[in-house]
Amino acid sequence: xxxxxxxxxxxxTGGVYALAGIGMSLVFGVMNISNFAHGDLMMLGMYLAYFAxxxxxxxxxxxxxxxxxxxxxxxxxxxxxxxxxxxxHPHQNQILLTIGLGLIMSNTALLAFTSDPKILTTxxxxxxxxxxxxxxxxxxxxxxxxxxxxxxxxxYVFLSKSTTGMALRATSxxxxxxxxxxxxxxxxxxxxxxxxxxxxxxxxxxxxPTYYIHPLAGHSFLLxxxxxxxxxxxxxVVGAGVGGVIIGVVESMSSTxxxxxxxxxxxxxxxxxxxxxxxxxxxxxxxxxx
Amino acid sequence: xxxxALITILAAAAFALPLVIGENPYITGILISxxxxxxxxxxWNILGxxxxxxxxxxxxxxxxxxxxxxxxxxxxxxxxxxICVALGIIAxxxxxxxxxxxxxxxxxxxxxxxxxxxxxxxxxSVLNFDFTGGAQGILLSDVSLWGLDLNSKNPFxxxxxxxxxxxxxxxxxxxxxKTGYYLQAIREDQDAASSLGxxxxxxxxxxxxxxxxxxxxxxxxxxxxxxxxxxxxxxxLRLSIEIILTAxxxxxxxxxxxxxxxxxxxxxAEMLRSNLLGDTLVKAGLVSETSAxxxxxxxxxxxxxxxxxxxxTVLCILYLPKGILGLFRRTK
Numbered sequence: 001x002x003x004x005x006x007x008x009x010x011x012x013t014g015g016v017y018a019l020a021g022i023g024m025s026l027v028f029g030v031m032n033i034s035n036f037a038h039g040d041l042m043m044l045g046m047y048l049a050y051f052a053x054x055x056x057x058x059x060x061x062x063x064x065x066x067x068x069x070x071x072x073x074x075x076x077x078x079x080x081x082x083x084x085x086x087x088x089h090p091h092q093n094q095i096l097l098t099i100g101l102g103l104i105m106s107n108t109a110l111l112a113f114t115s116d117p118k119i120l121t122t123x124x125x126x127x128x129x130x131x132x133x134x135x136x137x138x139x140x141x142x143x144x145x146x147x148x149x150x151x152x153x154x155x156y157v158f159l160s161k162s163t164t165g166m167a168l169r170a171t172s173x174x175x176x177x178x179x180x181x182x183x184x185x186x187x188x189x190x191x192x193x194x195x196x197x198x199x200x201x202x203x204x205x206x207x208x209p210t211y212y213i214h215p216l217a218g219h220s221f222l223l224x225x226x227x228x229x230x231x232x233x234x235x236x237v238v239g240a241g242v243g244g245v246i247i248g249v250v251e252s253m254s255s256t257x258x259x260x261x262x263x264x265x266x267x268x269x270x271x272x273x274x275x276x277x278x279x280x281x282x283x284x285x286x287x288x289x290x
Numbered sequence: 291x292x293x294x295a296l297i298t299i300l301a302a303a304a305f306a307l308p309l310v311i312g313e314n315p316y317i318t319g320i321l322i323s324x325x326x327x328x329x330x331x332x333x334w335n336i337l338g339x340x341x342x343x344x345x346x347x348x349x350x351x352x353x354x355x356x357x358x359x360x361x362x363x364x365x366x367x368x369x370x371x372x373i374c375v376a377l378g379i380i381a382x383x384x385x386x387x388x389x390x391x392x393x394x395x396x397x398x399x400x401x402x403x404x405x406x407x408x409x410x411x412x413x414x415s416v417l418n419f420d421f422t423g424g425a426q427g428i429l430l431s432d433v434s435l436w437g438l439d440l441n442s443k444n445p446f447x448x449x450x451x452x453x454x455x456x457x458x459x460x461x462x463x464x465x466x467x468k469t470g471y472y473l474q475a476i477r478e479d480q481d482a483a484s485s486l487g488x489x490x491x492x493x494x495x496x497x498x499x500x501x502x503x504x505x506x507x508x509x510x511x512x513x514x515x516x517x518x519x520x521x522x523x524x525x526x527l528r529l530s531i532e533i534i535l536t537a538x539x540x541x542x543x544x545x546x547x548x549x550x551x552x553x554x555x556x557x558x559a560e561m562l563r564s565n566l567l568g569d570t571l572v573k574a575g576l577v578s579e580t581s582a583x584x585x586x587x588x589x590x591x592x593x594x595x596x597x598x599x600x601x602x603t604v605l606c607i608l609y610l611p612k613g614i615l616g617l618f619r620r621t622k
Contacts, residue, residue, distance in 0.1 A: 034403070085608055092344040095402055096538065097607040099531060103600030111594065219527070223410060226403055261418045268407040268414075275404055276392050 005135050006256040007249060012141040014248020015148040016206045020221060021228030021240035021247075022152065023199030029172035029235035030192035031087060033094045037102035039222025041197050044105060045071060045204025046213045047113060050120050060120060060209050061143055067205050068198050075197025079190040087189065102218065109215035117212040125209055144206040151202060152241060155195075159237065168192055172235060200225075220264060227271040233281025242282065293462040293545055301455045308444055318443040322515065324556045325450035326508055331536035331548030332457040333504035338534065339543035340464060341497040342477030346402050347389075347409030348533050351502040353525035354382040355509025357416060360428045360519055371433060375510040382506030383499055385412060390495040406527065413525040427520025430513070446515040453511065454549075457504050461545055473497055477543070528596065535599060539606055541613030550614055555602075562595040 024038045045067060052063035082101065086094050128136040159165040170178040171188040179185045203221075211217065228247050232239020247267060254266040274281065304325075311317055330352065338344045355378035362374045385408065393404040416422040464470035472493045475483040484490050513519050523529075536555050541547030572584055610616070 082604070082608070089607075089611065092338075092402065093607050093611055095344070095346070096534065096603055100600045100603030100607065103531075103596055104604065107594065107597035107600060111597070223406065227407075230400075230403065259418075262414075265411055265414045265418075268411045271407045272392055272404060272411075275396060275400060279396050279400065 002133060002135060004133070006252040008135060008137060009141065010249035010252030011245055012137070012145040012248070013207075013252065014245035015145040016203050016244075017224060017228060017248050018241045018244025019148050019151065019199050019206070020203035020225045021232065021244045022155070022237050023196040023203070024225045025229045025232065025235055025237055025240035026168075026172075026192050026199070027196035028229060029237070030168055031083070031189045032175075033083065033087070033098070034091065034226075035193075035196065036095055036098040036222060037105060038098075038196070038200050038225050039218030039220070040102040040105040040109075041071070041075070041200035041218070042204035042221045042225075043109065043213075043215065043218035044074075045201030046208040046211070046217060047109065047118075048201060049205035049208040050118050050213050053120055053122070060122065060205060061147060064147070064202060064205055067201050071201035072194040072198040074194075074201075076190050076194035078197070079193035083193060084186060084189055102222070106215050106218055113215060115215060117214045120208050120213060122209055138210070140209040144210075147206060148203075151199075155199075155237075164188075164191065223264075223271075224267060227267055227274075229281075230271060231274050231281055233283045236281065236283045239281055239283030293465075294459070297455060297458050297462060301451065304451050305448070308447055315443055318447055320557065320560055322443060322447050322450055323560070324552050325447065325454050326512060327532070327536050327556050328549045328552035329450060329454035329457050329508055330505060330533045331540070331551055332454065332461060333501045333508070334533045335537050335542065335548050336457075336461055336464065336504075337497045337501040339537060339547070340461075340470060340477065341473040341494055342543075343394075343494055343498070344402050344534070345405040345498070345501070346527070346530050346534070347405035347407075348501075348505055349525050349527065349529040350385055350405075350409035350412040351382040351505035352509035352512070352529065353412060353416065353519075353521070354378060354385055354502075355506030355511075356513035356519045356524045357381075357422060357428070357509075358506075359510040360430050360513045360517075361421065363430055363433060364428060367432070371510075371514055375507055378506045378510045379503045382502045382509075386498050386502035387495070390491075390498045394491045394494045394498075406530075409525070409527065409530060413521050416525060417521050423520070425520070427518060427523070430517040433514055433517070443515075446511060449511050449515075450508070453504065453507055458545065458549075460500065460504075465545065469493065469496065531603075532599065535603055535606075537613075539602065539610075539613055541615030544613070544615045547613050547615045554614075555599075558598070559595045562598060 020038065020042055024035055027033060027035050027038075048067045048070065049060040049063050052058045052066060053060050056063075058066070078101070082097065083094075086097050122140070124139045127139045129139065129142070130136050159169060167178070167183045168188050168191065170181065170183055171185050171192075175185055178188075224247060228240055228243040229235075230243075231246060232241070232243035247270075250266060250270060251263045254263040258266065307321070308318065330348070334345065334348050355375070358378035358381045359371065359374040362369055362377065363371065389405060389408045393401045417425055422428070464473065472483065472488045475486070475488060476490055476493060480490060509524060512524065516523075532555075536551035537548045538551070539547075539554060540549065540551030606613070
């Protein structure tokens, strides 16, 4: 098989991973919180897309128009009600709170949707473009990737040009200084968590047509999102984007040349290797975070 | 000294307990679970509570003990189980040393994240290799030690009790030893500890090794007790979280916190699992058995104990971050 095939599929899947990674990195940067519920938020996105498709007959990609605002609101409220209460707590309490929230989400989903995996089959689920050299591109993967690119572009413009975006970046760089400049950092945290949730849910919705939809699916995505963040440098949005694509390619390559059973092991090995050799990540600042 | 005396008195009481309750496998089984979770959480507490290094991957050490023991006994059925326990400790120590050498140079979020990554690598490797039984797990048919009846539960009750007492003893000793003070200094302020000449990496690794070794012994005991293990029973992230949660509810960094946590959480989980809670609600007349809610509770409450753990975790972090014993602890 051609070397290009796994590379291409890896890049396409990696784009969606990048979306999840960017969401987590943004939350980490602005709030300095490791969000362990991120994977479960992705899982909720998968189910939202599934039910929008089966109940409302909306195409999973079109349903993003509904899912993004819903997820943003959910994240915003979650931050206001619960997360902001531990923002000055030790890291471990923040981690445990988000682990607890994740357990609540996944196990509520387990009770509500049962443990039978769901499959979202669209009319174009198994269709593919055939390129020269025997390379084929899956249509749902390509659509997901293109939508991801659009969303990342919008996010980039938002973060670099808008007042709120600049305030978010300022809070990320230095919370105290941002507060002294009159930025409402509490509001920025809620917005960041809202955007993070929206990105997680979007990533979930985008992979829903190509994955099994299961209440416990968030678990493996959570660890992938962490690997992406650490690879890119915790808190670095650009780094998370690049990290996502790298992880997508690594996964696809190890599935092809090793075995799909071992692809997650390879991803976690990379995670440890990054911690060992370049703990600040590819794009992070020098020195470990305190 | 006071704590050592208290440990001795309570251990003596726990030692006599099976004589009082007599031959009741169900109750003994729950007591074994309580002792095991108390010991697991106490072992975690040495690292998490005293050194302040929160490990989210202690299932890896538990699994290392359980798998080493059962794999060896499957290949060499006549091997003395205690040798397997010792080899399990070595396996867990190797995993601990690898983890520690990678992450203890770093701070903050990294140790927690890396401990999960290592635990997942162990879990997935066990799942994918053949000699570990893969997804089917390992079933052990027979085991013997010094002519003890290992089909009965009492030997395991005393085994777990012994490990718990040893763990509590080590913790009580550490609290007032040089190492213990160093660990607490590291927990409170790494920079200050380092500037006073404390070798951060050495002491963090030391506490991780002690904690991992004790956890692995418990894993071996569990494997010998249940005689069936698979990755979801002994290597799952959920187990790691249960261990932490037990310590949090009782009080992290206190001697007795993990014991209190286990005394509360294990019976609660058992009540949910056996649907005792649902039945009680029906019997108390709060919920009608035939109503929609009653049927829903009856069908689902048994599967809901992880959901309940999640809710307890959130409530505990928000309202009781220092745990039950933290309420009584003097502020330093």
